[in-house]
Amino acid sequence: MKKVYFGSNLKMYKNIEDTVKYLRELTELTADISREEIELFIIPSYTTLDRATTSVDRNLVRLGAQNMCWEEQGQFTGEISPLMLQEMGLDLVMIGHSERRHVFGETDEEENRKVKCGLEHGFTTLLCIGETAEEKKYDLGPEVLRTQIKIGFDGVDASETGKIWVAYEPVWSIGVNGTPATADYAERMHAEIKKCLIELFGRAGEEIPVLYGGSVNPGNAEELIVQPSVDGLFVGRSAWEADKFNDLIRMAKKKAETARD
Ligand code: 13P
Numbered sequence: 001m002k003k004v005y006f007g008s009n010l011k012m013y014k015n016i017e018d019t020v021k022y023l024r025e026l027t028e029l030t031a032d033i034s035r036e037e038i039e040l041f042i043i044p045s046y047t048t049l050d051r052a053t054t055s056v057d058r059n060l061v062r063l064g065a066q067n068m069c070w071e072e073q074g075q076f077t078g079e080i081s082p083l084m085l086q087e088m089g090l091d092l093v094m095i096g097h098s099e100r101r102h103v104f105g106e107t108d109e110e111e112n113r114k115v116k117c118g119l120e121h122g123f124t125t126l127l128c129i130g131e132t133a134e135e136k137k138y139d140l141g142p143e144v145l146r147t148q149i150k151i152g153f154d155g156v157d158a159s160e161t162g163k164i165w166v167a168y169e170p171v172w173s174i175g176v177n178g179t180p181a182t183a184d185y186a187e188r189m190h191a192e193i194k195k196c197l198i199e200l201f202g203r204a205g206e207e208i209p210v211l212y213g214g215s216v217n218p219g220n221a222e223e224l225i226v227q228p229s230v231d232g233l234f235v236g237r238s239a240w241e242a243d244k245f246n247d248l249i250r251m252a253k254k255k256a257e258t259a260r261d
Helices: 015-028 046-055 080-088 098-102 108-120 132-137 141-152 158-163 183-209 221-225 242-260
Strands: 002-008 040-042 092-095 124-129 164-168 210-213 232-235
Touching: 002 092, 002 242, 015 040, 015 098, 015 232, 040 092, 040 242, 046 221, 092 108, 098 108, 108 124, 124 141, 132 141, 141 183, 141 210, 158 164, 158 183, 183 210, 183 221, 221 232, 221 242, 232 242
Parallel strands: 002 040, 002 232, 092 124, 124 164, 164 210, 210 232
Antiparallel strands: none
């Protein structure tokens, strides 16, 4: 069976103590699930990473950073370099989250510099993409996603696809004011994403996991995960209590297994 991806972005929530507690609970609760069957990853805030990396069994959970600068060092006040993340033993970085793009104004060109830097430094690089509500209104999702993919991965070689993950997170679906995408709509966009990745990288593009994120919850996780082009779920609010995320993971994994049998 294909691995199912489950991850959470903790955004700017949870201090060091709460993050460590959460990670310990989550790893204990999910310890019996084979990591051949799932990839579990958590992306907490920078300040928690140092403690988090030494406090949990990293065979059970992969830890990543929420952002990264495209330079190793320099006059970049407030930024974190790939070397600093490597120093903590991290090998996963998220680039271009919707909040980075839309709250902090990051552009596709900036995401591309970060993606290339992440890959050059050996990080598994998770690029987040998604259209706004306005773009969706005109059914521009496919065009917007293609643009974000083509610019985001510009200059990236097909040999690097083993370290690329993509998260489709429509801007209108994220957070407290978000409306989850319907399973049909998500599948349509995921299929476009996969098509575009194959155009860019050839057969190697087929292997890139594409995760859905945006108001994933216990009520929609099953119908999303059974979509043929959805390889995993990238969860915010519904994952921030370890027992609830554990339940969601088990439910979605079971559903994915029965659908793929
Ligand atoms: P929510 O699940 O809270 O909508 O957040 C999703 C998200 O932004 C994951 O990166």
